[in-house]
Amino acid sequence: MRELEAALARICGAWMAGRSALEHCPAEWRSAIEGQHSEAALASLTGHATSVLFRAAPSTTLEPRPLLPTLSLPVIAETLRPRFRRILSAQKSGPSIERHVIDLVAARGRSVHPADWMPSPRDDWAPDVYAPWLDWVRTESKAKAADSALTIESYAHWSWAQRRVALVELRGADPAAALAIIAAKAASEPAERRARLLEILEIKLSEADAVFLESLADDRSERVQAMARAYLARLGRIAEAGDLATELKEMVELGKVGLINRRTRLVIRPLKTSAQNARRHDLFKLVSLAALARALGVSETQLLEAPPDGTADGIVAFVQMVATTGSDAARRALLDRMLADDASPVSHLRAIAPRLSAQERRALAPRIMARDADDLETTLVIAGRELGAVPSSTMQASAAYGSLSKLFENARDGADSRRTHENAALGAALNRIALLLDAAGAAEIAARAVSWGLSPADPKLDLLYLNAALKTETNP
Amino acid sequence: MGLTRGAIEAMAPDQSALTAASALLKPAKWPVRARSGHLIWGECQGSGANPYRVVADTDEQGSKCTCPSRKFPCKHAIALMWLFVEDGATFQNADIPAWVNDWMGRRRKGAPAPSGAAGEAKSLGTAREAIADAPPDPKAEARKRAASEKRALDTRRSVRTAAEDLDGWISDQLRTGLSGFLNEAGERCRRIAARLVDAKAGALASRVDEMPSRLLVLPAEQRIDGAVAEFGKLALLTRAWRAAPDDPDLRREVIGSETREEVLANAGSPRLESLFEVLGERTLTRRDGLVSQATWLMNLGAGAQRFALLLDFFPASAGRRSGAFVPGERFIAELAFYPAHLPLRAVIVRRDQSIDASNRWSDSWPDAAADPLAELAEQALAAPWRTETPVLLPAGRICAEASGRAWWRSHDGIVVPLRNAPSALALGASIERAAGVWEGARLSLIAARTNWGRLGFDA
Numbered sequence: 001m002r003e004l005e006a007a008l009a010r011i012c013g014a015w016m017a018g019r020s021a022l023e024h025c026p027a028e029w030r031s032a033i034e035g036q037h038s039e040a041a042l043a044s045l046t047g048h049a050t051s052v053l054f055r056a057a058p059s060t061t062l063e064p065r066p067l068l069p070t071l072s073l074p075v076i077a078e079t080l081r082p083r084f085r086r087i088l089s090a091q092k093s094g095p096s097i098e099r100h101v102i103d104l105v106a107a108r109g110r111s112v113h114p115a116d117w118m119p120s121p122r123d124d125w126a127p128d129v130y131a132p133w134l135d136w137v138r139t140e141s142k143a144k145a146a147d148s149a150l151t152i153e154s155y156a157h158w159s160w161a162q163r164r165v166a167l168v169e170l171r172g173a174d175p176a177a178a179l180a181i182i183a184a185k186a187a188s189e190p191a192e193r194r195a196r197l198l199e200i201l202e203i204k205l206s207e208a209d210a211v212f213l214e215s216l217a218d219d220r221s222e223r224v225q226a227m228a229r230a231y232l233a234r235l236g237r238i239a240e241a242g243d244l245a246t247e248l249k250e251m252v253e254l255g256k257v258g259l260i261n262r263r264t265r266l267v268i269r270p271l272k273t274s275a276q277n278a279r280r281h282d283l284f285k286l287v288s289l290a291a292l293a294r295a296l297g298v299s300e301t302q303l304l305e306a307p308p309d310g311t312a313d314g315i316v317a318f319v320q321m322v323a324t325t326g327s328d329a330a331r332r333a334l335l336d337r338m339l340a341d342d343a344s345p346v347s348h349l350r351a352i353a354p355r356l357s358a359q360e361r362r363a364l365a366p367r368i369m370a371r372d373a374d375d376l377e378t379t380l381v382i383a384g385r386e387l388g389a390v391p392s393s394t395m396q397a398s399a400a401y402g403s404l405s406k407l408f409e410n411a412r413d414g415a416d417s418r419r420t421h422e423n424a425a426l427g428a429a430l431n432r433i434a435l436l437l438d439a440a441g442a443a444e445i446a447a448r449a450v451s452w453g454l455s456p457a458d459p460k461l462d463l464l465y466l467n468a469a470l471k472t473e474t475n476p
Numbered sequence: 477m478g479l480t481r482g483a484i485e486a487m488a489p490d491q492s493a494l495t496a497a498s499a500l501l502k503p504a505k506w507p508v509r510a511r512s513g514h515l516i517w518g519e520c521q522g523s524g525a526n527p528y529r530v531v532a533d534t535d536e537q538g539s540k541c542t543c544p545s546r547k548f549p550c551k552h553a554i555a556l557m558w559l560f561v562e563d564g565a566t567f568q569n570a571d572i573p574a575w576v577n578d579w580m581g582r583r584r585k586g587a588p589a590p591s592g593a594a595g596e597a598k599s600l601g602t603a604r605e606a607i608a609d610a611p612p613d614p615k616a617e618a619r620k621r622a623a624s625e626k627r628a629l630d631t632r633r634s635v636r637t638a639a640e641d642l643d644g645w646i647s648d649q650l651r652t653g654l655s656g657f658l659n660e661a662g663e664r665c666r667r668i669a670a671r672l673v674d675a676k677a678g679a680l681a682s683r684v685d686e687m688p689s690r691l692l693v694l695p696a697e698q699r700i701d702g703a704v705a706e707f708g709k710l711a712l713l714t715r716a717w718r719a720a721p722d723d724p725d726l727r728r729e730v731i732g733s734e735t736r737e738e739v740l741a742n743a744g745s746p747r748l749e750s751l752f753e754v755l756g757e758r759t760l761t762r763r764d765g766l767v768s769q770a771t772w773l774m775n776l777g778a779g780a781q782r783f784a785l786l787l788d789f790f791p792a793s794a795g796r797r798s799g800a801f802v803p804g805e806r807f808i809a810e811l812a813f814y815p816a817h818l819p820l821r822a823v824i825v826r827r828d829q830s831i832d833a834s835n836r837w838s839d840s841w842p843d844a845a846a847d848p849l850a851e852l853a854e855q856a857l858a859a860p861w862r863t864e865t866p867v868l869l870p871a872g873r874i875c876a877e878a879s880g881r882a883w884w885r886s887h888d889g890i891v892v893p894l895r896n897a898p899s900a901l902a903l904g905a906s907i908e909r910a911a912g913v914w915e916g917a918r919l920s921l922i923a924a925r926t927n928w929g930r931l932g933f934d935a
Contacts, residue, residue: 016700018653036640039647040711047708048860050701051916052853056893062885064873067927068904078929082574082802114901115931136904455533456513457572457580 004049011046021046065139069132073111080469085116087462090427099125100380100435101463104387108439108470124196127385128168131161152184160193167200175204183212191221198227202355210235233288233325245295248283251276254296255309263305264298268314277313284317288325300326304333307341312348320351331355339367346371350381361386365436366394376400376432383436388467392441395433404429408452427460434463442467479534484557485598487537489547493554494603500555501604503566507827509559510570516560517576518567520552523736525786525823526771526800530556531576540579542798544767544790558600575802631676632721635731638675639714642668642684646707654703661688661703666763680730683863684710685763690863690915693895695881698917705916706863713861725816729861736823739812746819749810750777752784753841754801755911756922756932767792771801772866772922773811773822774911776842783866783911784811784822803923803932817859820866841909841925844868847890852914867919869910874902884910884919895920902931 007026014021025033025042033041076084084101091098098117105112106127114133119126121138138160148154150166158166171178182197189197198216201209209231216228257265271277293303304322308315322334335352338344346368356364361384369379369390376398383389395401407429410422430449434442446464450456488494500506500520507527508519514535519527522543530552532539539553549557560567645668649657657664665684672681687706694702717726724744728734739745755772762768771786786800809827813819845851848867855865872886874894882894884907895918902924910924912933921933 012654012700012704015650015654015704018651018656020651037643037647037711039650040643040707041715043646043650043704044708044712044715044860047705048712048856051705052856055849056891056917058875058877058881058883058891058893059879060877062875062877062883062891064875064885065903067906068901083577086578114904114928115899118900137900450513455515455536455580457515457577459577459580462577 005054008046008050011042015043066136068114068136071111071129071132073106073109073129075113076105076110076470080466081113081116083462083466083469084112086459087466088117090459090462097431097435097463100387101466103127103385104435104467105470107385107387107389110470128165131159131165134161135159150181152181155181155185164196164200167197168203171200171203175206176208179209179212183215191224194219194221194224195227198224198231201231205231205234207235210237230288230324233290234327236290236327242291242295244283245287245291248280248287248292249295251280251283252292252296252310252314254298254303257306257309264302265306266296266303266308266310266318268308268310268318270311270314277311281313281317284321285324287321289322289330290325292321300330301333304330304337307334307337307344312345315344315348316351319348323351323355328355335364342371345373347374347378350378353381353384356382356384358384358386362389365390369394369398369400369436371399373399375403375429376436379436380432387435388442388470389438390436390441391438392444395437395441395445400429400433404433405452408449408454423460430460431463434467437464437467439468439471479537479557479561481558481561481600483537484554484561485600487549488554488598489549491598491603493547493549493551494598494600496551497554497558498600498603500551501559501562503559506556506559509556509567511560511564511567512570512572515572515576516556516567517573518556518559520555521824521827522552524788524790525736525821526769526788527824527827528552529575529798529800531579532557532560534560540798542800579798631731634675635677635680636718636721638672638677638680639718639730641671641675642680643711643714646711650704650707654700657703658691658699661691669764677730678732679728680710680713682762682764682766683729689763694917702917709861709863716861724814725859728814728816728821733821734814739814739823740825742812742815744815746781746813746815747810747825748775748779748781748784748813749808750775750779751806751808752776752811754803754805756803757799757801758913758922759799761792765792766790769800771799772911772913774841774868776806781813781819782842782868783820784813785820785866786824787821804930818855818862818865841911842868844870844909846870846886846888848914849890849892863916865914866922867912867914869907869912869919871909872907874898874905874907876903884912884921893918896933898933899931901928902926902933905931 004026007024010024011021014024020039021042022033022038029042029045032045035041084105087101088098102112102117106129111129119130119134119137121134123130123134126134148157150158150163150170155163167178167181170181178200182200186194186197201213213228213232213235214237216224219225219228251268251271253267253269255265255267256262268280271280289300289303293300296303308318319334319338322331326334331352335349338349339346349368353361361382365379365383365386368382369376372379379400380387404426407422407426411426430445433445437445442464446461446468449461449464454461485494488497500522503509505521506518507521508517510517515531515533517529517531519529521527526542528541528543530539530541532549532553534557537557539549539557541550541552543550543552545551649664665687669681669685672678672684691699691702691706713726713729717723717730720726724734734742752773753776755774758768758770758772760768760770766789769788769790773784773786775782775784807827810825811822812825814821814823845868848869852865852867856862869884869892870886872884872890874882875885876882876898880897882896882898884892884894894912895915898921902921905924905926905928908925908927910921912919912921923933924931
């Protein structure tokens with residue numbers, strides 16, 4: 001075999017250099033290549049021998065990757081996968097609803113098939129159930145011991161994604177234990193991950209966390225410092241200098257509202273120049289709610305007795321300030337006041353969303369939906385991952401549902417160019433509705449859309465159909 | 477707006493489209509006809525290997541078809557609507573299949589008749605008469621047959637000369653240096669391909685014309701071996717054809733293929749009735765301006781005939797043609813294979829509706845040889861000129877070297893180089909079986925059964 005291999009190498013070498021290779025032909029082949037076009041005949045034998053007798057081999061030892069782990073949630077039914085893929089691919093031409101769809105599937109107790117969607121290494125937003133896949137795509141080989149708990153000692157043996165999930169769980173059950181691990185290990189993590197660890201302290205934030213938070217005043221990361229300051233502010237510990245609060249105080253005013261029950265109201269009027277408005281906007285980010293209240297000479301409770309009034313961007317900045325630095329009581333009070341005030345647009349409340357618990361999100365979604373004038377965008381922000389839970393009756397009472405029939409008319413009746421635009425708007429509206437509705441509601445609205453003239457096979461109904469088919473035991 | 481005969485006449489692009497559609501009104505040409513609400517769909521077995529899938533909206537009168545026709549609506553869509561208007565009861569109520577759903581976002585709405593046809597009177601009745609009024613003419617048929625036989629003789633003579641030329645050309649390329657050939661492969665192959673076309677060796681010409689594409693996708697260090705293999709296979713093919721010019725397999729490789737009708741009429745065409753799974757589809761735009769659409773099927777039933785290939789060609793200028801099947805789809809069908817040393821290319825004789833795999837047949841893929849390369853070597857003895865051979869791989873994993881080069885590795889340690897970089901999931905899946913096409917030096921995976929279910933590999 002070695003002789004043949006050497007002969008074949010000489011033959012190919014001759015042809016590569018542009019010489020006849022007949023002199024290198026093995027003796028056993030000579031009779032077969034005699035006659036016209038011997039070179040071509042030799043190529044036949046050489047090619048065949050090379051492909052059959054010799055096999056390619058990798059240059060290094062092949063090590064297969066670990067198998068992609070299975071997740072704790074079952075994969076969606078095979079029959080739903082084509083629809084799921086269509087929904088994701090349709091997003092290429094419009095605003096992405098990928099995260100919402102992934103959240104909806106997880107909210108229904110299912111995971112997606114890895115051939116249809118897999119998180120990228122940077123997809124930290126993915127629901128916790130996908131943590132093993134995140135580890136896998138990041139090629140983190142650390143595997144937690146099956147029956148071990150996360151402790152300071154075992155911390156290093158857990159992958160980052162699994163660690164985060166375990167800490168979130170631990171923080172809910174035993175805040176002190178989670179704090180102990182975070183306090184011991186945060187310094188060894190890079191800034192981005194330190195910030196992610198700090199986020200976990202937001203769950204059941206209490207005075208017990210203050211000492212650790214104060215220790216972060218000199219953290220290498222400004223983002224971590226800012227987060228620690230905000231959390232301390234929520235605990236009523238004012239860390240920033242009072243002169244900023246005093247400067248902000250000069251840019252707002254306190255008013256009174258109510259004839260009988262006089263309440264304090266923060267008024268944020270437009271300032272003379274855009275530079276002044278921008279400065280005030282920055283100050284809302286730098287000053288805590290407690291510091292502003294103190295500068296204004298009122299308590300936090302008084303400052304939030306009535307919904308703020310004034311320019312929209314000023315109110316949004318104030319809401320952001322409360323969301324970042326306000327105590328739980330303060331942000332709850334602001335939410336209640338603004339929801340009770342029909343004149344306050346619910347879109348101003350979007351900044352509060354990250355502070356809401358799952359329970360609060362579910363409870364708030366119908367109230368927000370009833371007044372959502374932004375095509376349910378605010379409702380989606382408030383609902384967060386708590387998708388697919390709104391009953392049809394609630395949806396039908398919303399402004400967004402009211403405008404659906406108008407969208408149907410426009411999509412049907414417009415001129416071609418306009419119709420394309422209206423069709424896209426109708427598709428987006430149906431998607432937003434589909435993300436929020438419960439399974440029964442999704443089926444009902446899909447049927448209604450068909451009765452309004454949409455083809456039952458129209459891809460605009462895909463998300464409604466997917467929602468309707470993603471039934472859970474708790475949501476039959 | 478309901479669908480009527482008048483509406484069909486109005487939407488038809490011209491009278492010839494109606495006439496062509498009337499030839500498709502035989503129910504036998506439509507193994508599938510179904511409806512849901514105002515949607516109707518069907519599958520029409522045309523002249524190609526792959527059936528055409530057609531969907532139409534009887535309300536909006538929009539339609540879509542997988543055929544490459546530039547007429548809209550095409551004859552298949554017109555025929556489907558025509559059948560529905562004549563006898564809607566023959567359309568069974570059914571759930572909307574996934575492929576109809578897929579197309580709903582892409583279909584074209586019903587359009588007014590094109591301006592060029594505005595003055596033309598179009599009639600379904602006239603179209604039907606045009607078909608019915610074509611009486612057979614025995615004398616004309618005999619003349620046609622005689623002319624055809626003469627053409628065949630002429631063709632054989634000119635192809636024999638061209639095959640000699642090709643062998644000489646191959647020897648020249650080898651003697652003057654393969655490095656130079658690889659630098660100018662496109663131009664040189666185009667020139668000899670043009671001579672082969674003139675000599676009526678159309679299939680050989682296409683193969684030579686496509687050779688540079690096959691070589692250039694190889695890693696640089698493999699191109700010399702690749703060129704030797706390509707030249708060797710060509711020389712084998714011409715030599716084999718000269719020895720047996722009437723061999724249908726060799727004739728197909730050198731001159732051209734039989735038509736679907738010829739395959740069906742040929743008593744020597746092997747036939748197989750079984751459960752088939754659609755492995756996948758490969759669409760390739762060739763340098764000669766044709767697009768080849770290859771649908772790979774795998775026989776899940778008994779028998780040694782494991783794979784089948786439905787192959788169609790259409791002009792690239794006709795636009796993109798949609799796939800006839802959904803990968804993973806299964807159906808019971810009778811196939812007629814083109815007679816060959818290793819039968820592979822086939823046409824569908826008869827096909828049942830797609831079936832649920834769990835009903836009657838085993839859900840698993842058939843067993844694979846432990847050493848697929850040894851099996852390929854055996855097959856290479858029967859048809860050594862073949863450039864693509866399907867193969868079933870046993871259980872294993874897909875691995876990647878640090879350089880990114882991918883390999884399939886069996887549990888027994890047999891390795892096969894892969895053509896394309898695998899997806900992340902393919903690298904993390906346990907492969908129970910995999911099907912691919914061996915291209916002489918590398919394997920192009922089509923589909924696999926894994927611990928995550930079926931995986932498709934895009935070409």
